Amino acid sequence: MTGMPRVLIVDDSEDNLYYLRTLLGAYGYEVESALHGAEALEKARHSPPGLVISDLLMPVMDGYTLLRHWRQDDHLRNIPFVVYTATYTSVEDERLAINLGADAFIVKPKEPDEFMAAIGHVLSRVTGAGSKPVHMPEASDQDIVKQYSAALVRKLEDKTIQLEAANRALQQEIAERKLADMRLETLIEQANIGILVHRNFKPILANGEMARIFGYASKDEIQNMPDCKVLVADGEWERIEACYRERLDGRDAPVFYDLKGKKKDGTFIDLENRAFAIQWDDQLAVCSMLTDVTQQRKVEAQLRQSLRLEAVGQMTGGIAHDFNNLLTIIIGNAELIEESSDPALRALAEVARKAAERGAELTGRLLAFSRQQPLDPKAIDINLLISKMDGLIRRAIGGQLEIKTVLPANLWHVFVDPAQLENALLNLAINARDAMPDGGRLTIETSNIRMDEAAVADRGLAPGDYLLVTVSDTGTGMDRDTLARAFEPFFTTKEVGKGSGLGLSMVYGFVAQSRGHVRIHSAPGQGTSVRIYLPRAADEIALARPEIRDGSLPRGSEKILLVDDDAMVREMVVMQLQNLGYRVVSAVNGSQALDLLKREGGFDLLFTDVVMPGGLNGRQLAGEARKLSPGLRVILSSGYADTAVPHQGGLDQGVHLLNKPYRRSDLAKKVREALT
Incomplete structure (x- = not known):
């Protein structure tokens, strides 16, 4: 033979054929291939190659059988035969191949250089000078049959062991997948978000939380729906269907968005939806993860x-x-x-x-x-206060309205400013009157209510005992937009000149400042109900005594230190106090007032504004002044409540509060009250 011989490769693996074809081709060999022994024999008999390289384990005809037929064929027996195997690799397998007439036995994998060296060695031995004849079968047919049978048995045993190992691995994988499926099913079922998988809006899977959110008895009710569109408000569908098409087409679609859901009973809820496309039974579907945020939206x-x-x-x-x-x-x-x-x-x-x-x-x-009014809270009996207001309320709302009061016995006491509470109830009664121009019924009702953490969650209150005062009417009611702005100052639906728009805003601020809560329930044509929650007074606080009113102005002759940074206020108050018989010395700020206390002394009362420049506010001045004169009485005067004046009372012993603006009678009574 001259030049590079043509090589026939026999292997049922396309990867192995590609590797050998590429390797041998790189060395200049012409390569032909066959997928099993029968195909190799047919090709070789038609056009004998210069060398055959054959695997052993192949379908139709294995490498051993091919080798035996090869050496028995007069046209092929002198062509060198190389065995290249990764399956039959034992000494017995190699001996059988040699006995059948193989020229070389190479175990896969082999380094390319080593493999080509082995091939070159075989070719040089049979084609070069002093070449040796092609290796012929050495054993008898009987011995070869025994060796071949033994090889098959070994391979069968090996394959059996491999199959058993593979079966065990498969069983383990199946068990693990079942466990994973169970865990996934548990995770889906116990998730605190609704999970819905659908294709073309036909439900495929739903979990228990999905049923709970939408008010259904079980997830089966949702899974059996012909169309899950019933779970969403009608006005949402155009947007959702567009997102669905974009998502399945692979286009950009919002993954996270809000939508309005519809429960089984027809009520609407606010939802957050996380939606994405998934493969389900080899087809695209959409998975939606839904969270009920109705309460959260209300709180926001x-x-x-x-x-x-x-x-x-x-x-x-x-x-x-x-x-x-x-x-x-x-x-x-x-x-x-x-x-x-x-x-x-x-x-x-x-x-x-x-x-x-x-x-x-x-x-x-x-x-x-604005919750900046100085309050004078007291422990009061609300039922008694409402009963005493009956005549005032009737005069305010006129005779065309029916008034009903529901005042149960054994009502707890509350700790509030009684004058401000009266003002709030009167404002609510007047609002109710204006909402019932053609007549109707005004109801004032009280009750004890104990509120836990869940009950106060959206009210901004602390858990505990509260008094609930409900003022209801059968009037025109308010729409949603009006209701949203009801507490805003100067907002009113009344005609110009018939309301300042401050009634409800005053109620809101007073109740909030009293550590309570107010809520309005109203709808057009269904009337309005205002519910006021006020904290229960501690049992050890005594009920306030009724105020005794006297028309005369009390007078005196004591020495008063007046402190106010506003010159006009200071001059006016000095004049009023002097007209009441008092001796008055004035100061413009806290520092000047302390100097006067140190120099002059003999003051019976300190009357000071609260908010002043100069580093000392009124309450701080009072503290320093009483260090100099421990028995000194104090009146704090303020146009509003700030951090210097407690909103809930709690003034020190001997310290009184007078709110601006005040009449001379209020001034005279407060000064006398402080001094006596």
């Missing part, structure tokens, strides 16, 4: 409203504070002018005073809304 809306009201309250509180100083001056001077002998001046002063008092009422409501 309440928080937004609270923040909005807080911002408005800070602004209105500052305005009210400045106005209260001005109104204090106007009211005080008007009262002084009213004592004039000139009837015309008295009439003008009375008009000015009444206008200022109306302004004081408005600023009071602004301060109530």
